Amino acid sequence: MSMLAQQSGISEQMAAFGARWLPGEQLSEHTSLGVGGPADIIRVHDARRLPELAAYLHGHGVSWRILGGGSNLLVADQGLADVLLQLARGEAMAFAGNRAEVPAAANLGTAILECAKRNLGGMEGLIGVPGTVGGALRMNAGAYGTEMGDVVRALTVFHGATGLIETVKTEKVRFEYRHTSFSADDVMLAVTLELLDCPYAVILERIKQCNRKRRASQPVQERSAGCIFKNPPGRSTGKMIDELGLKGTRVGGAVISERHANFIVNRDHSTAADILNLMDFIRARVLKEYGLELDEEVIVWKG
Numbered sequence: 001m002s003m004l005a006q007q008s009g010i011s012e013q014m015a016a017f018g019a020r021w022l023p024g025e026q027l028s029e030h031t032s033l034g035v036g037g038p039a040d041i042i043r044v045h046d047a048r049r050l051p052e053l054a055a056y057l058h059g060h061g062v063s064w065r066i067l068g069g070g071s072n073l074l075v076a077d078q079g080l081a082d083v084l085l086q087l088a089r090g091e092a093m094a095f096a097g098n099r100a101e102v103p104a105a106a107n108l109g110t111a112i113l114e115c116a117k118r119n120l121g122g123m124e125g126l127i128g129v130p131g132t133v134g135g136a137l138r139m140n141a142g143a144y145g146t147e148m149g150d151v152v153r154a155l156t157v158f159h160g161a162t163g164l165i166e167t168v169k170t171e172k173v174r175f176e177y178r179h180t181s182f183s184a185d186d187v188m189l190a191v192t193l194e195l196l197d198c199p200y201a202v203i204l205e206r207i208k209q210c211n212r213k214r215r216a217s218q219p220v221q222e223r224s225a226g227c228i229f230k231n232p233p234g235r236s237t238g239k240m241i242d243e244l245g246l247k248g249t250r251v252g253g254a255v256i257s258e259r260h261a262n263f264i265v266n267r268d269h270s271t272a273a274d275i276l277n278l279m280d281f282i283r284a285r286v287l288k289e290y291g292l293e294l295d296e297e298v299i300v301w302k303g
C-alpha cells in the first residue's frame, strides 16, 4: 500500500483532480495472470488534470506507475508501494478520412473492430492481443506480421518528467521488438492511427483467420500474460522450450502450457513466486542447452 493511504480526505482530494481513489486493490483481479498483491489505484477520469495530479503525488513523495489492461504484467505477491494510475475508459473514438483518434484507455480489440466497421484495416493481426491501446503502444505489441508502431502516426503523451502534455509525431519514437523508446513515466493519453481503405467483409475475414490461428496455437482459455520471454534473434523461444521437453512442467500452480511452450499459465491458484521460479528454471535450462540468455517479455513489477 502507498504512503497516500495514510492521508485523510484522499478520496475527496482525488475527486478534485477528476480521479477516483481505489485503495488496496488486489492486483490479481487487475491482471490477466491473476497474481499480485495489493496496491492503491487512482482511476483517472480527466486526463487533462494529470499534470496537477502528478505534481500532487510528487509533492507527497509518492511514486507511481501506469496500469493498462494488466495483460502483460507479473506483479509480486506482496503488492506494490507505488500508486498505480489507470486511465478510465469512456471517451469516444473520432474518425477523419483514413485516420482514427483513439483514447489510450480503449480496448485494443474494440478499437480494431470500430475501425473495421468504417472500412479501415491494417490492424487485423493484432485482434487477439488483450489490453488497451496505450499498453499496446508502449509494448509495441505485435502479432501475425503487424506491430502497433506500423499504424500509429502521432500520439498525445503526458511526460511525467516535465509535467507537460504534448503531441508527438511517431518519427521521434523508436519502435523495436516489444519495446519503445518512451520513458517509464510517459503516459500515452491518445493515439492517431493511419489505416488502409479496405472493405469491412475483407477485414472481418482476416480477423477470423487470426482468431482461428490464435485459438489453435495458444491457451486462450487459461490465465496467462501471453509470451513470457522474447525470442532471441532468429530463434523461437517456444520451440526451444518445447524441444527441451518442458511443456507441462509445474511449479506450484504455475504450468508451462502444453499448447504453447512460451506461455506460463496460472492453472491452480498460482502465486507470482511460482511463476518467477518457473521462469528461472526455464532460463537456466535454455542457457545450459542453447547458450542463450532469455529476456523477459512480461513486465515484472516487484515491490
Ligand SMILES: Cc1cc2nc3c(=O)[nH]c(=O)nc-3n(C[C@H](O)[C@H](O)[C@H](O)COP(=O)(O)OP(=O)(O)OC[C@H]3O[C@@H](n4cnc5c(N)ncnc54)[C@H](O)[C@@H]3O)c2cc1C
Pocket (backbone or CB within 6 Å): 032, 065, 066, 067, 068, 069, 070, 071, 072, 073, 087, 104, 105, 128, 129, 130, 131, 132, 133, 134, 135, 136, 137, 138, 139, 140, 141, 142, 143, 178, 186, 187, 188, 189, 219, 220, 224, 225, 226, 227, 299
Ligand atoms: C492471451 C494473451 C495473448 C497475448 N498475445 C500477444 C501478442 O500476440 N502480441 C503481443 O505483443 N502481446 C501479446 N500479449 C501481451 C499483452 O496483451 C500486450 O503486451 C498488451 O499490449 C499489453 O497491454 P495492457 O493494456 O494490458 O498493458 P499492461 O499489461 O497494463 O502494461 C504493460 C506495460 O505498458 C505500460 N502501459 C500501459 N498503459 C499505458 C499507457 N496508457 N501509457 C504508458 N504506458 C502504459 C505499463 O506501465 C506496462 O509497462 C498477450 C497477452 C495475453 C494474456
